[in-house]
Amino acid sequence: MPAELTQITDKVHLAKTDLVNWTLVADDTGVMLIDAGFPGSRDDVLTSLRQLGFGPADVRAILLTHAHVDHFGSAIWFAAAHRTPVYCHADEVGHSNREYLQQASPVDLLAHAWRPRYLMWSVDITRKGALVRAGILTTQALTGDIAATLPGRPLAVPTPGHTGGHCSYVVDGVLVGGDALVTGHPLARRAGPQLLPGLFNHDEQGCVRSLAALAMLETDTLIPGHGDLWVGPIREAVRQATPG
Numbered sequence: 270m271p272a273e274l275t276q277i278t279d280k281v282h283l284a285k286t287d288l289v290n291w292t293l294v295a296d297d298t299g300v301m302l303i304d305a306g307f308p309g310s311r312d313d314v315l316t317s318l319r320q321l322g323f324g325p326a327d328v329r330a331i332l333l334t335h336a337h338v339d340h341f342g343s344a345i346w347f348a349a350a351h352r353t354p355v356y357c358h359a360d361e362v363g364h365s366n367r368e369y370l371q372q373a374s375p376v377d378l379l380a381h382a383w384r385p386r387y388l389m390w391s392v393d394i395t396r397k398g399a400l401v402r403a404g405i406l407t408t409q410a411l412t413g414d415i416a417a418t419l420p421g422r423p424l425a426v427p428t429p430g431h432t433g434g435h436c437s438y439v440v441d442g443v444l445v446g447g448d449a450l451v452t453g454h455p456l457a458r459r460a461g462p463q464l465l466p467g468l469f470n471h472d473e474q475g476c477v478r479s480l481a482a483l484a485m486l487e488t489d490t491l492i493p494g495h496g497d498l499w500v501g502p503i504r505e506a507v508r509q510a511t512p513g
Contacts, residue, residue: 272313274320275498280421280441283492284317286310287455288393289339292445292492294421295321299329301420303438303445304494308342308398325351330419332411333357334447335435336365337372340494341405342398348405358427359410361434367404371432371471390455411436428482430475431465437483443490444503449479450510453496462491462499462506480507 272284274293282293291314292303300323306314315325331344331353347353357365364371391399409415416423421440428437428449438445448469453460470476484507491499491506499506 272310272317274317277443277490277492277498278441281443281492282317282321283498284313285497286313288397288495290492290494290496291317291340292440293317293321294419294423294440295323296420298418298420299323300327301329301423302331302344302347303423303440304334304340304447305331305344305347306342306397307339307394308345308401310397311343311346314343325353328353330354330356332419332423332438333361333365333408334437334445334449334494335432336361336404336408337432337448338399338401339394339397340447341365342401345401345403345405348407352407355405355408356411356415357408358425358434358436360427360429361432361436362408362410364432364434365405365408367402370402373469386456393455426482426486428479430472430477430479431470433471435479439486439488442488443492444483444486444488445492446483446494448494449476450483450491450506451493451495452491452499452506453493457496460496462510464510464512465495477511480511483507 272286275283284291294301333341423438423440426437431448484504
């Protein structure tokens with residue numbers, strides 16, 4: 270199914286798919302993507318841009334919450350074909366460059382292949398380019414000065430754990446949480462605020478510490494990297510997601 274585009278605020282739009290979400294931020298200075306789906310999500314990303322009246326050359330920048338292939342996949346193409354600037358937290362730049370990879374491997378997933386939902390999900394993401402290992406050598410660290418020039422003037426909120434340099438963003442009052450706090454996943458046992466299965470987290474205790482940091486934010490809208498939009502106090506989402 271194509272991405273479902275939902276306007277959240279005057280500036281912020283959620284593009285939701287069954288496998289992963291991304292965010293579009295548009296104002297009078299242009300449009301920005303926060304995350305960019307799988308490599309195979311490119312057509313859906315372009316369609317979501319067109320729905321707002323933009324083409325690929327109009328993208329001012331792509332912000333990465335982290336450099337897993339399901340979140341930066343089509344950014345590889347944007348950077349190569351359109352020289353779109355790509356930014357992330359300074360601690361995630363090496364990951365985006367593919368100097369190293371903090372991602373569940375096919376071997377990790379094979380251990381769970383006997384479970385039907387893992388097998389179906391693995392097939393689906395492979396079709397979307399999950400095995401692509403290319404990096405983005407032009408990725409730069411997001412600074413406050415750079416953020417101030419981008420659509421929506423995003424505020425970076427470091428949330429390491431899922432990866433070493435994972436970063437969430439607050440833009441126009443909306444928390445774009447990436448995989449620091451999700452509300453669903455094809456492999457999740459339940460719906461609602463939660464951490465991703467531990468298989469996918471580089472540092473599980475770091476994930477829990479980052480949840481505590483998110484709970485301090487004064488916002489009541491969360492766009493997760495996976496799952497449905499959350500509307501309500503973030504501290505309540507954190508409470509539900511924090512392991513007991």
